[in-house]
Amino acid sequence: MPEGKIVKALSGFYYVLHDDDLIQCRGRGVFRKNKITPLVGDEVVFQAENDSEGYILEVKQRKNELVRPPIANVDQAILVFSAVEPDFSPVLLDRFLVLVEYNHIKPLICITKMDLTDDNKQQMISKYVHDYKSAGYEVILTSSETEKGIEQLYPHIEDKISVVAGQSGVGKSSLLNVLRPDLDLKTNDISSHLGRGRHTTRHVELIRIGNGLVADTPGFSSLDFTDIEADELTSCFPELEQASEHCKFRGCLHLSEPKCGVKQAVESGYIPTYRYEHYLDFLKEIKDRKPRY
Structure with a gap:
């Protein structure tokens, strides 16, 4: 068959x-x-x-499946965040990264609108790029206007199923239009090409770009940590998980436990303070979550 x-x-x-x-x-x-x-x-x-x-x-x-969007066997999530308009948001990026890591999907960070940045903004973005690359993430800087970085994206899409995700207005449609111009996606609008109108059923479709397939969905419609338990959060931060091997106690949540490898790594500058603070915020959110029956 x-x-x-x-x-x-x-x-x-x-x-x-x-x-x-x-x-x-x-x-x-x-x-x-x-x-x-x-x-x-x-x-x-x-x-x-x-x-x-x-x-x-x-x-x-299946090797994995997502509920929102409903799609299976995803190899990669292309997380699209703009440098400006809207300003780059590391806390929102970390939220996306946690959800992607939890679902065992490889993330690719794509920072768009680099053509709109001044020197100060470029220096700030460079610092974030260094931090995320140090944590083990792939980061590509792009511009849909100048097509900067676009050629770097193609090899990552080849022979993979990718989901494109990111907040509204960061340039996801513009990016897809540059990757495959015949799509002619409306930016910040309804996509008629992909059958996504106001009165049609919302659906997921894989579009071919080179030898890869990219989901037309805007990605995760829910950014809540509904399925993640407190003791699973560390594994969603690669550099925290690595540092946790030096924690004295198994099951250390890196709060007030003595001889915590993660806190030592933060103090020594190996882990950026903002990444640790985001971990603490997300941990509190998970702990404060209403129990499900």
Whole structure:
């Protein structure tokens, strides 16, 4: 039986990419019985009725899945943040990074609108770039106007499923337009190309850029830490997790515990103070969360 990847789900139909053909498929009743909902990004086995229609018979095992947006087997999250207009927000970036790390998805930080920065802003951004690269993150500086850094993005997209995420107005649509000009996405507007109008069903679609697939969704619609437990937060900060190996006590939350490797790393400057402060804020948010029953 042929296999393919679901690149769009809409109105009960699943559009499966097989080689260069797009097959419109329905799911078999066995999925409803077993409570399996095929997702965009799923690798599936299907039976073709003809050249353009068929049925999904099996959904292969997923390596991950997101609820919002509903997508599976994501390799990478391209976190798009602007240097200015709106100003770069490390606390919001760290919130995105925690959610991405928790879902075992590789993040790529993309800072846009570098053409609008003055010398002071460039120095500030350079400091943040140094900090995030030191923590192990890939950071690319771009401009959709001058196309600065765009060529650096293409290799990261190749042969991957990527989700583009970031706050409104940072230039996500402009970035996608430069990466693939025929998309002609409206900036800060409704995308007619991707079937996203005011009266149409909201859906996720994977668009091809080079040999990669990029989700048209604006990314995480919820930035709450609803599933993360307090003892899991450290693992979402790579440099904190590394420093925690030197904590005296297992399960150290890096608050007031003695001989804490993380606090020592902050004091020595190995971990930027703002990253540690964001960790403390997020930890308090998780601890203050209302219990779920």
